[in-house]
Amino acid sequence: MTTTIGIIGSGNIGGTLAIALTRAGHEVVVANSRGPESLGAVVAELGDLASAGTVAEAAHAGEIVVVAVPLWALASIPSDLLEGRIVIDTNNYYPGRDGAIAELDARETTTSELVARHFAGARVVKAFNHIPAREILTHAQPAGSDGRRALAVYADDADARDRVAALIDEIGFDVVDGGALTDSWRIERDQPGYIPHFTVEQLRGKLAEAQR
Template sequence: MTSTIGIIGSGNIGSALARAFTVAGHSVVIANSRGPASLAPLVTELGERATAGTVEQAAQAGELVVVTIPLGAVASIPSQWLDGRIVIDTNNYYPTRDGQIAELDDESLTTAEYVARHFAGATVVKAFNHIPALAIADHAQPAGTPDRRALMVYGDDAAAVERVSALVDQIGFDAIKGGGLADSWRIQRDTPGYGPRFTATELAIKLAEARRYRDL
């Protein structure tokens, strides 16, 4: 099934996902803080399935919307723009970039829960936060390929998790359902599974090794 996917953020991850989604047959509406004109070269590269829009247009382009901007900027997006959508949250917390966020510092919230709290009218699914941008193209393989790279998917809504898992598989990766958003700390920045290429079996081991800072 193909669809229109909004992408808020045109940095490395946003651009890489836009390429992967259009190759898979989806249409994308991509936006950034600098405005549609700044996206002309990327849209030309992506071809007829890609359109540049405002952040509001990307937010409302389809049922699926990727939010892939610095975590500290998430609150700048009016939450109502995403009401009723499935929001794919790719974000990671970097205090030097995002500023100190108390609930993330004391780990009373995961980054995904923090995003979900802002977009309270949306259904948030955590995905694509633990893969480098270049690997989205370089590591993609057809379904059934032995030792295919695995990516985690977390969410509190089973249907939304299935939808995003299907998208992950479609663009070249084994999707592993990790539980609810509260469990997504296992693949946040600095955890054993964050970054390198792992198969599903290897990633399960890395998830089991993860420890919260507050528990150390």
């Protein structure tokens, strides 16, 4: 079934997910901070299933919205814009890029909980933060493939988690349910599951090994 998915952020992750999702037959509306006129070449390359829009248009294009902007830029997106939407949070915290965030430095919260706090009323799902952008395309395999790579998802809303898990499977990856957003630190930067290629069982083991 074709779904329209908004993508806010046209950088490495956002742009690559746009390719993967259109290849799977989904329509995407892509937005960035520079406006739709800057995305002509991007959507032309993606084909008929893609269009450029404003951030608000991408946010309202469908029930699922990918937020693929740096953590420091999150505040530039109005907090009420994604109310009621399933928000795929791809973020990682890099102090050198994002500035120091005391709550994260003290390990009092997670990046996804910050995203959920900002977009109160949205259903946030942590996904795609622990795979290099290019590997979203190069590591994708059909379901049932031997050694198929697994990606973790975290969410407080079971339906939102399942919807995103189905998308991940469609574009070529197995899924590990990591639990609630409060546990998503297990797949954050520098944890054992972050970046390398792991199967389902391997990734579950790496998540269990994580230490805070």
